[in-house]
Amino acid sequence: MKRFTWFNATALTLGFAFLYLPMIILVIYSFNASKLVTVWAGFSTKWYGELLNNTQMLDAAWVTIKVAVVSSTLATVLGTMAAYVMVRGGRFMGRTLFSGMIFAPLVMPEVITGLSLFLLFKPVFTQFSAQTIILAHATFSMCYVSVVVSSRLVAFDKSLEEAALDLGCTPFESFRLVTLPIIAPAVISGWLLAFTLSLDDLVIASFTTGPGATTLPMKIWSAVRLGVSPEINALSTIMIAIVTVGVITASISTKRAALRQRAEERAAAG
Amino acid sequence: MTQTVFAPWEDPNETPLIQFKGVTKRFGTFTAIDNLTQDIYAREFFALLGPSGCGKTTMMRMLAGFETPTKGQILIAGQDMANVPPNERAVNMMFQSYALFPHLSIWENIAFGLKRMKMPKDEMNARVDEMLRLTRLSKFAKRKPHQISGGQRQRVALARSLARAPKLLLLDEPLGALDKKLREETQFELMDIQEKTGTTFVIVTHDQEEAMTVASRVAVMDDGKIMQVSTPDKIYEEPNSVYVADFIGDVNIIEGTAKKTSEDGYDILWHDGQEPFHAKTTRQLSDGQKAFVAIRPEKIGISPEKPEGAMNAVKGKIIDIGYLGNISTYHVELPGGVMIKAQQTNTRRLSRRTFTWEDEVWLSWTLTAGSVLER
Numbered sequence: 001m002k003r004f005t006w007f008n009a010t011a012l013t014l015g016f017a018f019l020y021l022p023m024i025i026l027v028i029y030s031f032n033a034s035k036l037v038t039v040w041a042g043f044s045t046k047w048y049g050e051l052l053n054n055t056q057m058l059d060a061a062w063v064t065i066k067v068a069v070v071s072s073t074l075a076t077v078l079g080t081m082a083a084y085v086m087v088r089g090g091r092f093m094g095r096t097l098f099s100g101m102i103f104a105p106l107v108m109p110e111v112i113t114g115l116s117l118f119l120l121f122k123p124v125f126t127q128f129s130a131q132t133i134i135l136a137h138a139t140f141s142m143c144y145v146s147v148v149v150s151s152r153l154v155a156f157d158k159s160l161e162e163a164a165l166d167l168g169c170t171p172f173e174s175f176r177l178v179t180l181p182i183i184a185p186a187v188i189s190g191w192l193l194a195f196t197l198s199l200d201d202l203v204i205a206s207f208t209t210g211p212g213a214t215t216l217p218m219k220i221w222s223a224v225r226l227g228v229s230p231e232i233n234a235l236s237t238i239m240i241a242i243v244t245v246g247v248i249t250a251s252i253s254t255k256r257a258a259l260r261q262r263a264e265e266r267a268a269a270g
Numbered sequence: 271m272t273q274t275v276f277a278p279w280e281d282p283n284e285t286p287l288i289q290f291k292g293v294t295k296r297f298g299t300f301t302a303i304d305n306l307t308q309d310i311y312a313r314e315f316f317a318l319l320g321p322s323g324c325g326k327t328t329m330m331r332m333l334a335g336f337e338t339p340t341k342g343q344i345l346i347a348g349q350d351m352a353n354v355p356p357n358e359r360a361v362n363m364m365f366q367s368y369a370l371f372p373h374l375s376i377w378e379n380i381a382f383g384l385k386r387m388k389m390p391k392d393e394m395n396a397r398v399d400e401m402l403r404l405t406r407l408s409k410f411a412k413r414k415p416h417q418i419s420g421g422q423r424q425r426v427a428l429a430r431s432l433a434r435a436p437k438l439l440l441l442d443e444p445l446g447a448l449d450k451k452l453r454e455e456t457q458f459e460l461m462d463i464q465e466k467t468g469t470t471f472v473i474v475t476h477d478q479e480e481a482m483t484v485a486s487r488v489a490v491m492d493d494g495k496i497m498q499v500s501t502p503d504k505i506y507e508e509p510n511s512v513y514v515a516d517f518i519g520d521v522n523i524i525e526g527t528a529k530k531t532s533e534d535g536y537d538i539l540w541h542d543g544q545e546p547f548h549a550k551t552t553r554q555l556s557d558g559q560k561a562f563v564a565i566r567p568e569k570i571g572i573s574p575e576k577p578e579g580a581m582n583a584v585k586g587k588i589i590d591i592g593y594l595g596n597i598s599t600y601h602v603e604l605p606g607g608v609m610i611k612a613q614q615t616n617t618r619r620l621s622r623r624t625f626t627w628e629d630e631v632w633l634s635w636t637l638t639a640g641s642v643l644e645r
Contacts, residue, residue, distance in 0.1 A: 139349070156368065157364075157367060159365045159369040160369050161369050162356070162363075162365070162369065162370060163363070163365055163369035163370075163371075163430075164334055164371075164382075165335075165356040165357050166334060166335075166356050166357070166361075166362055166363045166388030166431075167357075167362065167382050167383035167386060167431075167434065168357045168383050168387060168434070169357055169386055170357055173386070177382075178371055181373045181374055182371075182372065201345070261372075263416065270494075
């Protein structure tokens with residue numbers, strides 16, 4: 001079969017252009033010397049320099065990173081626990097319902113998630129802050145972690161855990177010493193996924209934020225309403241870079257683990 | 271030197287290490303173990319043998335503590351195991367998949383159980399080294415499980431489960447993943463290690479040859495019940511039922527009706543117009559009762575003429591010959607269509623073989639060659 005046809009090539013080009021052209025333009029214009037976003041006036045990195053002097057932006061970036069680190073860690077712990085119970089817990093009343101409920105937020109519109117969290121937090125917290133964003137982000141990214149980790153756990157040989165129990169581990173030790181090291185690559189990818197989700201969330205953060213807790217996406221959004229500045233382009237480029245690195249690291253670590261596991265299985269079969 | 275026969279099950283003063291007392295295990299509506307009572311003694315090499323789904327693995331998992339009986343009691347060294355979790359039992363298990371920890375080296379795998387015991391460092395090092403020597407793995411201590419062969423992995427699994435010096439070692443189809451030659455070698459290694467360490471071994475297997483080779487006693491299981499427990503030779507020579515006779519080795523089962531001729535002698539009428547088979551048994555059967563004669567193929571002689579003075583002799587026609595190298599199996603059709611397998615050792619070269627297809631031959635066996643069974 002001929003793999004290269006004009007149809008295939010066109011479809012590929014259009015598809016990738018559709019996905020990445022906007023971002024490429026953004027990256028290019030972040031190096032624009034002109035103050036006008038739409039007019040090219042030569043290469044410059046001055047907007048990156050300006051960005052470093054913009055304390056408001058830097059504060060927002062700091063809040064975003066803090067929120068992303070803490071919420072993704074929280075989400076990873078909760079998501080891993082949920083995945084473990086779903087895969088290992090055996091059959092219990094309402095298991096299907098529970099697993100459905102864990103995965104439902106994946107398809108839930110963000111506005112609804114945001115609004116419902118807002119309604120929940122309103123009577124509980126006197127004032128919204130970075131903490132409320134952390135809780136909100138942990139809640140919605142937990143299901144992503146749980147999906148990644150449970151797909152690894154399904155392929156996990158249960159007799160390894162039994163062997164650990166048999167050799168004197170308590171159930172918790174068996175999880176810590178055997179299960180966790182083996183599923184670690186999936187847990188790490190889950191964390192990175194949660195981290196990037198938190199990093200670029202606007203909707204849910206807007207619902208659950210309070211005074212002094214402005215995240216970068218929120219800052220960008222409000223700045224853009226007053227007109228796009230090349231500074232925003234520079235900032236967005238940095239964010240794209242961070243997210244790209246995160247996603248690539250996650251996929252490489254998953255792929256490596258899968259390759260190693262396959263090598264081990266091949267060795268076991270031979 | 272007099273060698274005492276190892277048979278604690280015949281000594282009424284001996285207390286068993288493991289006692290199953292009326293144990294039943296149900297999974298939903300499926301009964302895996304059905305009201306089972308069985309004793310296993312210290313230093314025994316006890317084999318649970320049966321087809322898949324007969325409950326042998328469930329029995330083993332209950333000993334390890336991964337399953338709890340629905341009804342009944344399991345005692346190990348006199349202690350009721352009902353509320354003792356797996357990590358607190360002096361029992362270790364060697365898993366069918368070996369279940370070696372892939373992220374740990376061979377050394378760390380073996381040391382894993384010792385670390386949980388909080389064993390002092392020097393003592394632990396010595397113990398791991400001893401285990402490595404016992405299983406001839408010293409060279410591989412630093413490797414990861416995926417860097418060694420299947421046979422070596424099997425030995426790591428054994429070393430790891432023996433390291434804690436358990437009272438009882440459970441082996442779940444330990445040799446299933448090895449090829450035939452390696453399996454046979456390993457069987458003798460297992461027996462050797464069992465003898466050296468003095469540990470009680472309970473092995474689960476569906477391979478009857480394996481059970482016969484390694485075990486001091488074999489329990490043949492079917493449908494959650496133990497059909498017969500005995501030494502390998504008794505299981506083979508004196509099966510208590512058609513099921514056991516048929517499960518262990520090759521056997522000819524001939525159905526007929528019994529007729530008492532003396533204190534322990536019976537005639538088995540198997541086909542109208544044919545002379546009945548004569549057999550001896552300690553079983554008491556009533557006249558006209560349905561009975562089966564089970565005869566091993568190697569116990570049947572095959573000759574061109576009717577042998578002089580044979581207690582049982584019957585004429586038949588060779589239908590098929592299975593040549594296995596060292597032995598040949600002759601499928602002989604008796605009058606009435608009954609097929610009998612008879613084995614002969616090939617002491618002469620194949621080209622000098624006496625019998626061929628369609629030959630009329632006489633099959634013969636002694637009074638005690640066959641077992642008379644009621645069911």
